Amino acid sequence: MSERNAAHELATRQVGAFLARRREQLAQRWADVPLFRTVFTLSRDEAVEASKAVVDALAAVASSGRPEDVAAAGFGAVRDQLGRMAASRARSGSSPARIAEEVAALRSPATELLLAEFSDPSEPQARESVLALTVLMGTLRLVVMETALNAGEDLIARQREQLLEVATPVIRLWDGVVAVPLIGTLDSARSQVVMESLLETIVAQRARYAILDITGVPTVDSLVAQHLMKTVAAAQLMGAECILSGIRPAIAQTIVHLGIDLGPVTTRAGLADALAYALGRLGIEVSPRTTAAVRR
Amino acid sequence: MSARLGLTTSFPIGSDADLAWARHQVRRAAAGLGFGLVEQTKLLTAASELARNTLVHGGGGRMELTVLDDGQARGLRLSCIDEGPGIRDIDLAMTDGYTTGGGLGLGLSGAKRLVQEFTLDSRPGQGTTVTVTQWLSALPVPRSGVL
Amino acid sequence: MTLRPAVSVPVLELGDVLLVTLREAPYDGAAEQLQDDLAHRIARRPVTGVVIDISAVEIVDSFLGRVLAEIAAGAHLMAARTVVTGMRPAVAITLVELGLILPGLRTALDVDSALALLGAASPARSPHPQEGVSCLPGSA
Numbered sequence: 050m051s052e053r054n055a056a057h058e059l060a061t062r063q064v065g066a067f068l069a070r071r072r073e074q075l076a077q078r079w080a081d082v083p084l085f086r087t088v089f090t091l092s093r094d095e096a097v098e099a100s101k102a103v104v105d106a107l108a109a110v111a112s113s114g115r116p117e118d119v120a121a122a123g124f125g126a127v128r129d130q131l132g133r134m135a136a137s138r139a140r141s142g143s144s145p146a147r148i149a150e151e152v153a154a155l156r157s158p159a160t161e162l163l164l165a166e167f168s169d170p171s172e173p174q175a176r177e178s179v180l181a182l183t184v185l186m187g188t189l190r191l192v193v194m195e196t197a198l199n200a201g202e203d204l205i206a207r208q209r210e211q212l213l214e215v216a217t218p219v220i221r222l223w224d225g226v227v228a229v230p231l232i233g234t235l236d237s238a239r240s241q242v243v244m245e246s247l248l249e250t251i252v253a254q255r256a257r258y259a260i261l262d263i264t265g266v267p268t269v270d271s272l273v274a275q276h277l278m279k280t281v282a283a284a285q286l287m288g289a290e291c292i293l294s295g296i297r298p299a300i301a302q303t304i305v306h307l308g309i310d311l312g313p314v315t316t317r318a319g320l321a322d323a324l325a326y327a328l329g330r331l332g333i334e335v336s337p338r339t340t341a342a343v344r345r
Numbered sequence: 346m347s348a349r350l351g352l353t354t355s356f357p358i359g360s361d362a363d364l365a366w367a368r369h370q371v372r373r374a375a376a377g378l379g380f381g382l383v384e385q386t387k388l389l390t391a392a393s394e395l396a397r398n399t400l401v402h403g404g405g406g407r408m409e410l411t412v413l414d415d416g417q418a419r420g421l422r423l424s425c426i427d428e429g430p431g432i433r434d435i436d437l438a439m440t441d442g443y444t445t446g447g448g449l450g451l452g453l454s455g456a457k458r459l460v461q462e463f464t465l466d467s468r469p470g471q472g473t474t475v476t477v478t479q480w481l482s483a484l485p486v487p488r489s490g491v492l
Numbered sequence: 493m494t495l496r497p498a499v500s501v502p503v504l505e506l507g508d509v510l511l512v513t514l515r516e517a518p519y520d521g522a523a524e525q526l527q528d529d530l531a532h533r534i535a536r537r538p539v540t541g542v543v544i545d546i547s548a549v550e551i552v553d554s555f556l557g558r559v560l561a562e563i564a565a566g567a568h569l570m571a572a573r574t575v576v577t578g579m580r581p582a583v584a585i586t587l588v589e590l591g592l593i594l595p596g597l598r599t600a601l602d603v604d605s606a607l608a609l610l611g612a613a614s615p616a617r618s619p620h621p622q623e624g625v626s627c628l629p630g631s632a
Contacts, residue, residue, distance in 0.1 A: 248581035283584035288599040361519040386582035393553040455590040
């Protein structure tokens with residue numbers, strides 16, 4: 050058993066030495082496989098350089114004797130580069146499975162070069178080396194996938210946050226009146242952002258009336274309905290009145306079915322009605338110009 | 346930052362002034378970890394409720410503050426510990442509006458609504474430990490159940 | 493006269509309105525002291541309104557919530573109206589999550605609006621009472 054391990058370790062170190070020795074040739078071959086070719090479309094030299102960096106990383110990992118360790122220090126140097134490559138492939142529409150295949154495709158050029166090192170490709174030492182290389186390439190594939198997934202998650206989280214902010218503009222309709230026209234599906238996270246930005250705007254604008262217009266919201270669930278109710282309650286504690294406008298029939302039915310009491314909440318059919326209500330409460334009258342007013 | 350990873354700081358809860366100090370410590374730790382203002386305020390309010398509970402019902406005790414990191418997220422854990430008479434009927438104590446201290450009866454049940462994790466350990470005659478945990482996330486945390 | 497410790501909350505008299513500005517979160521003792529102090533002042537001379545500015549208060553827990561509600565209830569018994577002003581958004585959200593019902597408590601955005609609401613200030617703003625803040629989802 051330990052003899053077997055020793056043979057395996059020896060083969061791994063030999064693969065490390067082979068990678069360092071054949072760095073240039075291997076990089077030239079890898080530069081032509083889809084993974085590198087499609088990412089570095091402008092210059093083949095760049096693809097060769099990127100390939101060399103990956104060969105160096107693999108050589109370092111193999112020499113450290115931990116070919117199956119995804120967290121091996123040697124991968125650290127290429128993690129960023131692999132992440133950018135995977136992200137670039139993902140942006141051009143490649144599925145994770147496709148990217149994994151492309152990484153796997155790096156193996157056969159490397160195996161060919163490795164076997165060429167042996168006078169007899171069927172000798173045990175050659176088989177052992179190919180096995181070690183296979184393990185190493187498998188680990189590389191895992192590292193790429195892991196890096197790609199992490200990068201994807203970061204990107205999604207960032208985009209989601211941006212979207213939340215962009216999707217909830219609070220606008221000032223009049224001195225003392227602000228409104229949020231909500232459009233699209235409200236989930237719990239978005240309702241929370243709406244709640245916070247509306248309340249912040251009430252303070253900043255000294256707004257006594259805040260209109261939550263849900264004309265553009267197709268449906269609400271009980272959690273979102275409760276968020277809306279809480280927004281109304283919190284605004285009230287701050288000294289402002291919230292007006293809920295544009296409740297579609299389907300949503301009204303949901304609210305009734307959920308047993309949520311909209312009793313204490315001021316509601317209006319549409320945004321214009323809500324504004325008219327707020328202006329009325331502020332003592333502002335909006336009427337058509339009289340002839341006298343026109344002349345002045 | 347007042348609290349470092351994995352380090353538990355402990356301070357006594359024996360008076361009004363201790364409550365104020367405990368709140369101050371929680372605020373510093375929560376702000377240092379990067380909690381948003383609303384999350385900070387919720388955590389601080391929960392801490393205040395629990396610490397007052399320790400003071401009024403437990404006859405004083407201590408608060409422990411721990412910064413957590415499970416590799417995925419960071420968070421803050423607060424424990425309020427007393428060696429007082431304990432709680433005889435936990436379900437009843439967790440009921441909205443139930444009070445023995447002349448408050449609004451929202452101390453424990455309210456604090457539970459303000460945090461993500463809440464555990465209460467108490468036996469009659471053996472004191473009470475309430476532990477709450479809040480995790481930090483880049484996005485508002487969607488929570489389950491009635492908020 | 494009531495004996496007051498150094499941490500007591502100052503009360504300003506503006507005509508027939510009492511103005512209280514709370515700093516941060518008052519100690520429990522100071523909050524209860526304030527409750528007594530206000531009751532005595534209202535009893536001593538005609539007061540039509542009490543304005544409590546909490547714009548500097550970072551947290552309102554159930555204890556302070558109870559004190560505010562009791563001040564309002566006590567003042568009401570002596571024909572004075574209480575307005576709490578300047579509650580911060582984070583505090584308001586927390587109170588709603590906490591389930592804190594503050595019935596009978598009027599609120600206003602700032603002291604100006606509160607005074608206008610009580611009819612004590614000159615600016616001709618129409619009053620907008622926000623009464624009966626008892627707005628728990630489903631509990632109303």
